[in-house]
Amino acid sequence: MHTSGLMVKTRKDKKAEQEIHDMRAGLLAWYDKEGRTLPWRVRPEDRAAGEIADPYAVWLSEIMLQQTTVPHGTPYWHKFLKAFPTVTYLANADREKVLGMWAGLGYYARARNLHKCAQMIRDDYNGHFPKTEAELLELPGIGPYTAATIAAICFGQATNIVDGNVERVISRIFKVEEPLPEARKPLRLLAGTLADPLRAGDYGQAVMDLGATICTPRSPNCAICPWDDFCLAKEKGTPEAYPRKAAKKPKPIRYGAAFVAVSKGEVLLETRPDKGLLGGMAGLPGSEWTSKRLETPLKSAPFEGDWIKSKREVKHVFTHFELRLQVYKAEFETRPNSNQAWADDYLLAGLPTVFKKALKAVQL
Numbered sequence: 248m249h250t251s252g253l254m255v256k257t258r259k260d261k262k263a264e265q266e267i268h269d270m271r272a273g274l275l276a277w278y279d280k281e282g283r284t285l286p287w288r289v290r291p292e293d294r295a296a297g298e299i300a301d302p303y304a305v306w307l308s309e310i311m312l313q314q315t316t317v318p319h320g321t322p323y324w325h326k327f328l329k330a331f332p333t334v335t336y337l338a339n340a341d342r343e344k345v346l347g348m349w350a351g352l353g354y355y356a357r358a359r360n361l362h363k364c365a366q367m368i369r370d371d372y373n374g375h376f377p378k379t380e381a382e383l384l385e386l387p388g389i390g391p392y393t394a395a396t397i398a399a400i401c402f403g404q405a406t407n408i409v410d411g412n413v414e415r416v417i418s419r420i421f422k423v424e425e426p427l428p429e430a431r432k433p434l435r436l437l438a439g440t441l442a443d444p445l446r447a448g449d450y451g452q453a454v455m456d457l458g459a460t461i462c463t464p465r466s467p468n469c470a471i472c473p474w475d476d477f478c479l480a481k482e483k484g485t486p487e488a489y490p491r492k493a494a495k496k497p498k499p500i501r502y503g504a505a506f507v508a509v510s511k512g513e514v515l516l517e518t519r520p521d522k523g524l525l526g527g528m529a530g531l532p533g534s535e536w537t538s539k540r541l542e543t544p545l546k547s548a549p550f551e552g553d554w555i556k557s558k559r560e561v562k563h564v565f566t567h568f569e570l571r572l573q574v575y576k577a578e579f580e581t582r583p584n585s586n587q588a589w590a591d592d593y594l595l596a597g598l599p600t601v602f603k604k605a606l607k608a609v610q611l
């Protein structure tokens with residue numbers, strides 16, 4: 248393995264120009280041959296032939312894949328593009344339909360922002376995505392990573408794309424000892440020193456691909472890495488120890504009750520308040536989710552009935568807490584309130600996962 252003396256001298260904060268040039272060239276050559284082919288992506292040879300990435304398709308994929316894997320997210324991407332072939336179609340769609348189609352991807356605030364963002368692009372930009380990172384950042388649900396990605400991939404802007412994959416690769420290349428999340432800012436600066444302004448989109452996708460396919464969290468395959476000659480963590484022999492992470496605090500637990508009212512084979516649903524978790528989504532009626540076990544859960548029932556408690560408590564982990572739900576079920580021959588929404592199996596299939604678990608707990 249070769250490690251230049253120059254790099255050793257500058258390892259703490261930056262790399263020398265020649266080394267940066269070599270790293271960019273090596274990575275892009277690898278990407279041109281080995282980069283992933285994804286349905287929303289324009290491969291380098293097609294880009295060279297004049298093909299341009301569709302910002303709508305790229306944006307959809309980026310929002311969908313922020314918290315899920317490519318195999319899980321891709322069918323949703325196809326489904327959305329089929330139902331809403333342009334950003335204006337999406338903007339004009341009924342929000343409930345958009346949220347329903349999102350079910351299974353989690354993080355519903357994203358779906359609400361997706362819809363809002365589409366409407367802003369329709370109304371303020373005549374249905375065309377803005378081209379600059381700064382303008383993209385003004386749109387709902389578009390953060391620094393997504394803005395940098397769209398601007399680079401679709402509009403060729405020299406941005407600095409940093410996602411979790413890039414953070415991992417960069418922390419290993421520079422052997423950054425500071426733990427995440429504090430290391431986020433220095434990692435971004437270091438990533439910026441390597442980013443290639445001439446092929447910004449390809450470079451960004453290349454580092455992300457490197458992280459997704461070779462420099463993986465638990466078992467980086469350094470033997471086939473285009474950056475193995477430049478990697479300080481590999482040189483040390485412990486690449487998987489990076490990025491360093493601060494010890495995780497245990498997630499707080501919240502408690503609640505959910506009610507499955509069944510009538511004529513259908514289940515009572517309610518729309519959750521716009522603000523808060525799963526906002527605007529259909530859900531089962533129930534209590535608030537609080538830090539203490541409910542003393543009188545039946546007080547939160549939508550109406551009186553012979554509520555039978557499921558023997559099984561539902562557990563569901565959200566980003567910031569773990570939820571424990573007691574689930575109650577009752578059958579009603581006549582519907583106590585004719586104005587409420589009752590749902591059949593088809594609609595129930597689109598419920599957020601936590602409520603599907605609740606239905607399962609009472610075997611529906």
Ligand code: SF4
Pocket residue numbers: 416419420461462463467468469472473474475476478479480481486
């Ligand atoms: S050499 Fe190994 S640890 Fe370093 S970037 Fe490549 S795969 Fe990751």
